[in-house]
Amino acid sequence: MKKLTAIIILITGILMISVLNFAQVREVFELNIKDASVDTKVINKDNKFIEANLKIPVLIISNKQMQSAINKKIESDIIEFYNKSFKEAQSYFNDFPEQENQFAISSDFEVKKNTDKVFSILIKYYIYSGGAHGIYEYVPYNIDLTSGKVFILKDIFKENSKYQEVINEEIRKQIRDLNVKNNLPEDSTQLYSFNGIKEAEKFYLEDDKIVVFFNLYDIAPYVAGIPEFSIGRDVVENIMSPNYVDTIFSTPITNKLSYR
Known part of the structure; x- marks a missing residue:
């Protein structure tokens, strides 16, 4: 009887610990999803001039006012891309009505960094209007989640810090390494012709790196x-x-991100 009672107490203790641990895991998971997750809105258009497949990220955070402003900005930019591409296609086919192939465009996205303080995402645009290949472009949004501000490169550096010179030298160093790797002289401009970055040069955040592109x-x-x-x-x-x-440089919360 004593042995049976001891077994019951042991099992009860294990179950209580399991329930508590599960509750903690669930709480952490729910908090993470509440902080920042990403849904996907899809818009497909197919008409005489253009075929479009637009994937639009929808950021979900606890601050709904900030969420609305960020999502409105990104979606507006993607729709502007469609409208501009449509007008170009319409103009082209009005000038060359014998052409049969539509323009083809798309947008997609890739989350690069997601923490409780910063969110970095790339919107990837593609357009094909004929020829050997299409053209693609990446547009970054680096968002301070404490303020809702989308910041550019110069924003993150001290005034008079000469950050452009520092970054330029690092890029030139990497280009020299790439030249050597490709069996070219260190100072060759055959593959890369780099003259320096702009104040608002494109970049995204990843781990403990700033990636300029x-x-x-x-x-x-x-x-x-x-x-x-x-x-x-x-x-x-x-x-x-x-x-x-x-x-x-805050640590990414990798289990925070969800796609739907």
């Missing part, structure tokens, strides 16, 4: 794709605004 043909031929250069924390931390150091 360029459009097709900006600094390299089409075959090079979208050139990307990772700028490590050790390169820029001492010239960054203190407010952004903690925001940008």
